[in-house]
Amino acid sequence: MKHNYKYSLDRSSKKFVCPNCNKKTLVKFVDNETNHYLNSTDGRCDRESKCGYFKKPTSNCITNINNCITEVIQPSYHNRKVLQDYCNTKQQSNFISYLLKHFEPKAVSRVVDLYYIGTTNYWHRATIFWQIDTKNVIRGGKIMQYNCGTGKRVKQPFNHVSWIHKQLKIKNFILQQCLFGLHNVNRITKKGTICIVESEKTAIIMSIIVPSFLWLATGATGVFIGFQIVFFK
Template sequence: MNYKYTLDKSSKKHQCPSCGKKTLVRYINVETNSYINDNSGRCDRESKCQYHKSPKGNEPLVNCNTSFVQQLPSSHNELILGVYGRNYTNNNFISYLLKYFVPVDVKHAIKKYFIGTSNHWYGSTIFWQVDEQMNICAGKVMLYDKITGKRVKRPYPHINWMHKVLKTPNFVLQQCLFGLHNLCDYDNSNTICIVESEKTAIIMSILFPHCLWLATGSKANLKEELLKPIKDYNIVVFPDKTEFRDWNTKVKALEKEGFLISCSNLLENRDLEDGSDLVDVFLTSL
């Protein structure tokens, strides 16, 4: 269903009227491709701000003379993994991993998750989303601080998509769980653990390799559409600190659809900052 107003799909962000950060995605009029002149939009700080104002009168666009054709999802050429699977000395995330783990374990993680390096920002990392059929659905570019391992968010959040970096025309993005391509190496006796952050999935896979660690990439991506390929597995999700209620509600809905899934409250009763995840618990003990 197409609507008159939709969230801007470009990477441009605006100042949020609630938190003041430059993280607001504004609504555009799809007929004129122009921004709406009000505070309508959604803040990307899903947990800390939660600002979301929908425009009034957002009616479905109906055209009796138009036949709707579902767009097929795009994918990157398989050669792209090799093109960007190098130059790890200039990859801040890899430098951070080497502070805690021996090189052989880091090298194994690089191969297992197809970790890439981008020069879009010096030192940035590519997290490729490859599905169970080895389709390269997407590549998320992120910049980390090589010392703290935290995302670089100033002067703006350093996050982008490879199809935008490469200016691939007419790319239809359809995400999958990060790490899903590893499903072939596990059977139904293995537990699948799901976290939000790609960084966390990689680190936890080094610490606890007997489980398959996947990442949603965002809080909102814990949904049936993305979890369908792992429906026959035992699944445990580990929400970030303060996100248990939201993910547990989704888990209960997934249980009704036949998923064998549970939501861990491991982080909720620990003395951690809001937004902390498993890495903040386990890396501090190394």
């Protein structure tokens, strides 16, 4: 079969060193005419939750547009039904229990609704932080486990971070992350204040303490590549 695209992500299992995280997890782009790899920076890192690096080839696309189309990799997304499936009201996640020890139920309930904070038994009473973009498309659901007494993340005997597409065993899910809380950008007025913090937990707690600001989180991926931030329309 003839390739339709000038560049595609390499379909072999060969991995290269990722320019972002320096692990050997980069899937490079291949020039389908020459079968050669492109440069060492165009590619997608397999460590989607910890790194998320994804850079598409951009050069040489001026003269002949027909011969020069990069394969468009569509990110996967979840059906909105998952929000209901995991908004378990009978069993609180450890994170919600922790919040309820420190804040008014009404204030906690407000942020649960605002961010659609979910609960899953992937780990017992674990929390789901959905990444929903400005078009209300659900890009992913990050699963994390917290200690309900201290509110700290459970990192022993391993770091408890996973994704709902892994729990649902969705094959070939292309995770393209966005800022946590991004869907709420549409609610804010031009003069509104947006604050970006690292952790989802901080964004939630600050949203309770300072509800007049909009709190977003980068989710500790360390990179902004692939994030779509449209604050000023």
